[in-house]
Amino acid sequence: MGLGIIGWIVIGIVAGWLAEKVMGRSHGIVTNLIVGVIGALLGGFIASNLLGLAVGGFNLMTLLVAFAGACLLLFVLSLVKRRA
Template sequence: MNLILWLLFGALVGWLASIVMRTDGQQGAVLNIVIGIIGAMIGGFLFGGPTINSSSFNLTALLISFVGAVILLAIVNLVRRGSVR
């Protein structure tokens, strides 16, 4: 059950981050999940708080994971295009 929640919250975080960074039309559901989960790892590393990867599903965990996903998409955009949107 925890795996299903992890995937759902990863998809939600990745989707919201892709909307903010305007890359939503370029990626599908699987890439949103990957962005959400890797972004949560980055957010946890940078801010040291709970993330969706640590089985702590609360607002703080979602916010830290979201910020990490936005940072990840900004880095990807910087590498791909040479500029952050």
């Protein structure tokens, strides 16, 4: 079962919020949603293409992949911000 738009929003907000807490950032709900959804795309790409994992649906694995992608996104953005 795939995720609908509401599912992506929920996963995105939760993943973005968790990444924000782990990475020591402070954002609003909209930024958490954006970071979480982009992180889900990034994490899904890495999980499926580089690790060979099948990720999808509304489950814990999807949340973990989105969370890992969101953390990676925040880490890369902090590196870019330091260099600028």
